[in-house]
Amino acid sequence: TQTVSQSDAHVTVFEGDSVELRCNYSYGGSIYLSWYIQHHGRGLQFLLKYYSGNPVVQGVNGFEAEFSKSDSSFHLRKASVHWSDSAVYFCAVMSTNAYKVIFGKGTHLHVLP
Amino acid sequence: GGIITQTPKFLIGQEGQKLTLKCQQNFNHDTMYWYRQDSGKGLRLIYYSITENDLQKGDLSEGYDASREKKSSFSLTVTSAQKNEMAVFLCASSRDSTEVFFGKGTRLTVV
Numbered sequence: 001t002q003t004v005s006q007s008d009a010h011v012t013v014f015e016g017d018s019v020e021l022r023c024n025y026s027y028g029g030s031i032y033l034s035w036y037i038q039h040h041g042r043g044l045q046f047l048l049k050y051y052s053g054n055p056v057v058q059g060v061n062g063f064e065a066e067f068s069k070s071d072s073s074f075h076l077r078k079a080s081v082h083w084s085d086s087a088v089y090f091c092a093v094m095s096t097n098a099y100k101v102i103f104g105k106g107t108h109l110h111v112l113p
Numbered sequence: 114g115g116i117i118t119q120t121p122k123f124l125i126g127q128e129g130q131k132l133t134l135k136c137q138q139n140f141n142h143d144t145m146y147w148y149r150q151d152s153g154k155g156l157r158l159i160y161y162s163i164t165e166n167d168l169q170k171g172d173l174s175e176g177y178d179a180s181r182e183k184k185s186s187f188s189l190t191v192t193s194a195q196k197n198e199m200a201v202f203l204c205a206s207s208r209d210s211t212e213v214f215f216g217k218g219t220r221l222t223v224v
Contacts, residue, residue: 009153032211043203044156051211052174090155092213099144099163100171101211106154 136204
C-alpha cells in the first residue's frame with residue numbers, strides 16, 4: 001500500500017526566507033513522486049516530478065525538490081519565498097506499474113510580509 | 114493545452130438524495146480520476162479509470178458510483194447524500210499519471 005505523509009499542516013515564514021516542506025512516502029516498489037500547489041479557491045497545479053536520475057529536480061517559480069531513498073523522502077524547497085507563494089502544497093506518489101495517484105494531506109504555507 | 118470542465122460548480126442536495134457530478138476533458142487523456150477534498154484531510158481517491166468503460170475503486174469508493182462511457186467524460190454519483198456533508202469533489206486527468214491536471218471542482222453541500 002502506498003502512503004504519503006506531510007508532517008506539517010501549516011508552515012509560516014516571512015517573505016525572503018527559505019522554506020522546506022516535508023514529504024515522506026511508504027512504498028516498496030518503483031514510484032513517481034510529484035508536488036502540486038493549490039492557491040486559495042483554485043484547482044491544483046503541477047509543480048515538479050521525480051522518477052530517476054539526479055535526485056534534485058527543478059520546478060517552476062524557483063521551487064526544487066530532493067529525493068532521498070534512504071529517508072523515503074521528497075522534500076520541497078525554495079530559497080527565497082514571495083507572498084504569492086502562500087498556498088497549500090500537496091505531495092503525491094504513484095507506483096510505476098499502476099495508475100493510482102495518492103496525495104498527502106497538504107501543507108499550508110503562509111508567507112508574511 | 115486543454116481544460117477540464119466540471120459541472121455543476123455548486124451542488125446543493127438533500128439527505129438521501131442521489132446526486133451526479135460530471136467531468137469533461139479535452140486533453141485526450143486516457144486516465145481520469147475523482148478525488149474528494151475535505152479540510153485537513155487532503156485529497157482522497159474515490160474512483161479512477163484508465164480507459165473508456167474501465168473503473169477502478171480508490172480508497173473512498175463506498176457510497177459512490179462512477180461511469181466512464183466516453184474517453185472524454187467521467188461522471189461520479191453520490192448514491193445517498195449524507196446530512197451536513199460538505200466537500201469539494203475534484204476531477205482530474207492524466208496522460209501517463211506522472212502529471213495530473215485538475216478541474217476547478219464541484220462544491221457539495223447537503224442540507
